[in-house]
Amino acid sequence: MAIEKMELVKISAPLEKINEISATLIESECFHPRSAAKLFSSDMGFAPLADDASYQKRANELLELAGTYNITPELLDLSEQEDFSDFDDDYLDDVEAKLIKYSEETRSLNEQKEILLSGIQSFEHFKGLDVDLDEISQCRYIKVRFGHMPKESYKRLNTVYKDNPYIVFNVCSEDETDYWGAYFAPVDMLEEIDAIFAFLFFEPTRVPGAAGAVDEVINECQKSLGIISSQLSEIQGKTNEYIS
Structure with a gap:
């Protein structure tokens, strides 16, 4: 793999402009950010900005949620995103609660489906x-x-x-x-x-x-399977609509 020579670029700007400038540089895909703390020592008069990294924490939580439910997050254009105020703790809690609800409903229905399929398999031998x-x-x-x-x-x-x-x-x-x-x-x-x-x-x-007789039981199990399949499709549709 070829190694490309890189130049170090130092940026000095008002704090309120740093996010906008950083987003522009990152989206250009020509710059690789590096921590300034590695380039300056404390005796040079520089101090790292005290930040709770709340955006990073929220982003990690969203990515973890997405991975749990096989969701591919949509990347936004940073230049079009003024702030991340919508992604507060309440928002994340609501998203997680909704996805957990859908997940538990799906798990419960799949368990019922497996029981019915197992029952049908057992009864099939004794039809008639x-x-x-x-x-x-x-x-x-x-x-x-x-x-x-x-x-x-x-x-x-x-x-x-x-x-x-x-x-x-x-x-x-x-x-x-x-x-x-x-x-x-x-x-x-x-x-x-x-x-x-x-x-x-x-x-x-x-x-x-x-x-009931075996044939009647099998028919009832198959009807129940149809209902469960419809419910699973409905939940999947709600999940897709919620995350779209």
Whole structure:
């Protein structure tokens, strides 16, 4: 990388003009500011200007907020900006509060969306099972087990246990290796029937609690997903409008 020789330029001007002059020099992109404190010693009679760097502090806060919410700040022409009085602490607090509100609403909706998607994924294996999930879960005398078993085990079940009326596996769907479905067992025989299905390599699957048949539950979840997607789009639109 080539190194360009630079000349040191000293500027002396009334304090009220320094900002305007500095902005003009910086925007020309031909000058690189350097701290005067590095060029003068205290015995030369110069003292640094006491400044709380409030503009820098506010700018850093704005940049931090922008980075948190993936916002690209718009650079203003310094010559057109008379002062930064609009960017006071109250302004920054309002911006942060508004963005946090949008962010929390988005996070909450995304969490609900993930729960619904996970539920749909669980229910999809058991489409066509025409029983009310809420009613069967509260039944005192019958228990249901959802899950899947290898196809070879299903063949064995229908051969070895074909004469046992309590050993029935209701198939709802299948993949390359397994059948997915459910079996029902009387409470007083639950331990025995669970043991038989475990012997057949049945793997239980937790199904979220819901009211209605499986197909009805999936439809309701999909409707809720549509509502949540609309709400997310609305919040994103509000955020874009606010920061534009």
